[in-house]
Amino acid sequence: MSGGTRLGRWLLAGLLGALVCAAAPAAAEPSDPVQRLEAALAEHPDDPDLLWALARELRAAGRSGEAAEAFARFEARFPGRRPDAAFERGRALYEAGRYAEALAALERALARDGSDAAAQLYRGLALRRLGRREAADRALRAAASLDPDVAPEALLLRGLGRLESGDRRTGEELLREAIELDPGGEVADRARRLLRGRPRQAPGRSLELYAEGGFEYDSNVTLDSGTDLPGPSTDRRDARWLWAGGVSWRPIRRDDASLTLGYRFDQTEHDELDGFDQQSHLVFGSGAWRAAERIALRLDAFGSTSHLDSDPYLMRAGLRPNLLVELGPRAGLLRAFVEGERRDYREKAFLPSLERDAFVVGAGFEHFLTLPWRAGSWSALGLRYARTDTEAKRDLFGLAAAFDHDLWEASWRLRVPLPWKVEASTTLTLGYERYAHHNVIDFLTDNGVGTVDPDKRSDFVVDARLALARPLTRWSDLELSFRRIERHSNVDLYAYDRDVLGVNLRLHTY
Numbered sequence: 121m122s123g124g125t126r127l128g129r130w131l132l133a134g135l136l137g138a139l140v141c142a143a144a145p146a147a148a149e150p151s152d153p154v155q156r157l158e159a160a161l162a163e164h165p166d167d168p169d170l171l172w173a174l175a176r177e178l179r180a181a182g183r184s185g186e187a188a189e190a191f192a193r194f195e196a197r198f199p200g201r202r203p204d205a206a207f208e209r210g211r212a213l214y215e216a217g218r219y220a221e222a223l224a225a226l227e228r229a230l231a232r233d234g235s236d237a238a239a240q241l242y243r244g245l246a247l248r249r250l251g252r253r254e255a256a257d258r259a260l261r262a263a264a265s266l267d268p269d270v271a272p273e274a275l276l277l278r279g280l281g282r283l284e285s286g287d288r289r290t291g292e293e294l295l296r297e298a299i300e301l302d303p304g305g306e307v308a309d310r311a312r313r314l315l316r317g318r319p320r321q322a323p324g325r326s327l328e329l330y331a332e333g334g335f336e337y338d339s340n341v342t343l344d345s346g347t348d349l350p351g352p353s354t355d356r357r358d359a360r361w362l363w364a365g366g367v368s369w370r371p372i373r374r375d376d377a378s379l380t381l382g383y384r385f386d387q388t389e390h391d392e393l394d395g396f397d398q399q400s401h402l403v404f405g406s407g408a409w410r411a412a413e414r415i416a417l418r419l420d421a422f423g424s425t426s427h428l429d430s431d432p433y434l435m436r437a438g439l440r441p442n443l444l445v446e447l448g449p450r451a452g453l454l455r456a457f458v459e460g461e462r463r464d465y466r467e468k469a470f471l472p473s474l475e476r477d478a479f480v481v482g483a484g485f486e487h488f489l490t491l492p493w494r495a496g497s498w499s500a501l502g503l504r505y506a507r508t509d510t511e512a513k514r515d516l517f518g519l520a521a522a523f524d525h526d527l528w529e530a531s532w533r534l535r536v537p538l539p540w541k542v543e544a545s546t547t548l549t550l551g552y553e554r555y556a557h558h559n560v561i562d563f564l565t566d567n568g569v570g571t572v573d574p575d576k577r578s579d580f581v582v583d584a585r586l587a588l589a590r591p592l593t594r595w596s597d598l599e600l601s602f603r604r605i606e607r608h609s610n611v612d613l614y615a616y617d618r619d620v621l622g623v624n625l626r627l628h629t630y
Contacts, residue, residue: 153177168198179212188212188221203232207239214242219249220490237267241274250490251498253281255446258413272298272307280314289326290373326370327629333363334599334624340616341396343428352561353607353616360390362624366402376410398433400426414446432466438480452489459483459506473519473560475512482506482527491536502531520557525577528552542590551581559611579609592625599624 157174164170175190191209194202202208210225223246229239244259257278264274275298282291295311339357366384373379384402401424408418423437438461445454461480469475484504491497505528512521529551536544555577587601605618 154181154183168194168201171197172202175208175212179208179215184212184215185218188216188218204229204236206232207236207242210239210246211242214246214249219246222246223250235266237263237270240266241270241277244274244277248277248281252490253284257281268301272301272305275301276307276311279311283314326373328368328370329366330368330626330628331363331365332624332626333361334622336360336362336620336622338618338620340618341390341393342616342618343396343398352613353618355616356393358390358393358396360388360396362386362388372407377408379405379407381405395429397429398426399430400424416444418442418444434466435464437462452487454485454487456485457483469512471515471560472513473515473517473522473557475510475521476523478508478510478523480506480508484529486531497536498534500531500533502529502533504529504531515560517560519560522555522557522559522561522577524556526554526556528554538588540590542588545587545589547583547585549581549583551579551583553579553581561611561613575610577609577611577614579607579614581608582606595627595629597626597628599626 154174154177157170157177161167161170161174171190171194175187175194178184178190179187188209191205191212195205195209206225206229210222210229213219213222213225223243226239226243226246229236230243233239240259240263244256244263247253247256247259260274260278260281264271264278275294279291279294279298282288282294292315295315298311299308301307337357337359340353341356341358341360342353364384364386366382368380368382370378370380382404384404385400386402387399388397390396402422403424404420404422406418406420408416410416418441420440420442421438424435425432426434426436428434438459440457440459442455442457445456447454459480459482463476463478463480465476482505484502486500486502488498488500491499505526508523508525508527510521510523512523514520529549531547531549533548534544534546538544557576559577561577583603583605585601585603587599589597589599591597599622601620601622601624603618603620603622605616605620607614607616609615
């Protein structure tokens with residue numbers, strides 16, 4: 121190889137090496153904006169503008185959860201430097217699906233600036249995702265009043281929420297308002313698509329019809345026993361068919377007030393135990409009024425008549441005033457109530473101490489809490505006390521009213537939407553009944569000791585129910601249910617277990 125050729129190769133190798141060395145720093149520098157900002161922030165950790173830019177860039181890249189954490193670091197490290205930091209964090213948390221946390225951040229943003237329409241809008245969205253529709257509607261209405269530019273979107277969301285809750289008339293009116301405010305925009309197009317997809321409803325129509333039918337297997341058919349000694353279990357199993365129908369009318373349906381009136385008919389037919397067939401008629405009403413931003417009053421009333429094997433059996437009427445208090449975004453809703461009821465049994469007891477006609481008075485409360493697992497999930501814990509005083513008198517054995525008693529009851533309810541449009545609901549009730557007088561049933565049956573039990577009757581009752589429901593069409597739902605009741609009593613005749621397994625089909629116009 122000649123010296124000139126060798127020299128040329130050396131020069132070429134040196135030139136390539138120089139190019140590689142020159143390109144190395146450029147290759148090492150990150151091309152991703154997030155990575156560049158993270159590298160710059162590592163060199164200048166006290167620069168608030170770099171941390172803010174990183175949080176914004178993470179959100180723009182669709183990494184909302186990381187963006188929320190970056191905004192949280194900014195709030196903690198540089199408090200007060202950016203007034204919109206709480207809003208930006210709340211919006212990022214909402215986009216990440218962390219709705220309860222988003223609501224808390226947006227509440228802080230509004231505490232700082234109550235005129236922030238965007239924060240109020242996202243607050244309404246978060247409330248809606250948490251299943252708190254009424255509170256979401258109020259937040260969206262406030263957002264629309266704060267900024268005309270936000271109003272069309274807020275009206276669209278309010279209309280959608282009303283449609284989902286069954287208030288078609290108000291929902292359609294809100295959608296038309298959104299179209300009027302932004303006739304050529306995307307919001308109007310979405311509102312028109314929603315309106316086209318729903319059947320037209322005549323103004324003022326507020327009647328709803330429903331019907332249902334099903335089949336149940338009952339391991340212990342019990343209806344106050346239906347025996348000569350009312351109350352004890354018959355311990356007999358049977359299958360039954362059941363069907364029902366009704367109508368409800370809402371003459372008043374406003375944001376601050378509502379009134380519902382209705383009627384329902386129920387009937388059961390047993391395969392073998394015809395004497396337990398039951399028919400009942402129920403009329404009911406419920407009126408509500410919003411007294412303040414977070415306080416509402418509601419009055420429920422009902423009257424019913426029941427027949428057992430086509431013979432008049434029981435008449436009932438009752439009132440229940442309710443106080444509802446919205447405690448806050450995380451604390452949920454509290455319902456407190458008092459109640460009064462009158463019961464008249466048509467069949468007279470063969471002993472005056474077994475008379476069951478009674479007044480029942482009570483009070484209690486229930487605490488509702490939305491759950492972050494899935495939108496529409498909620499749980500409720502309740503406590504209740506009730507006193508039953510019958511019109512019974514002492515009998516020939518000298519024993520007083522057998523059915524006067526106090527009831528202490530604790531309840532837990534849970535509802536969770538599941539995949540494939542299935543909704544699961546469960547109820548667990550624990551009750552303790554303490555009777556006021558010695559029991560003539562105990563006396564007549566000896567209860568295994570040959571005398572009246574020295575302790576007055578007391579029962580402990582466990583009642584658990586699980587149901588799975590799924591819509592079949594827009595107008596129908598199918599439900600599978602299972603119920604277990606266990607009654608433990610120191611008067612043996614009253615103790616029983618009961619299992620009820622059922623399937624039910626519902627048809628409705630709402």
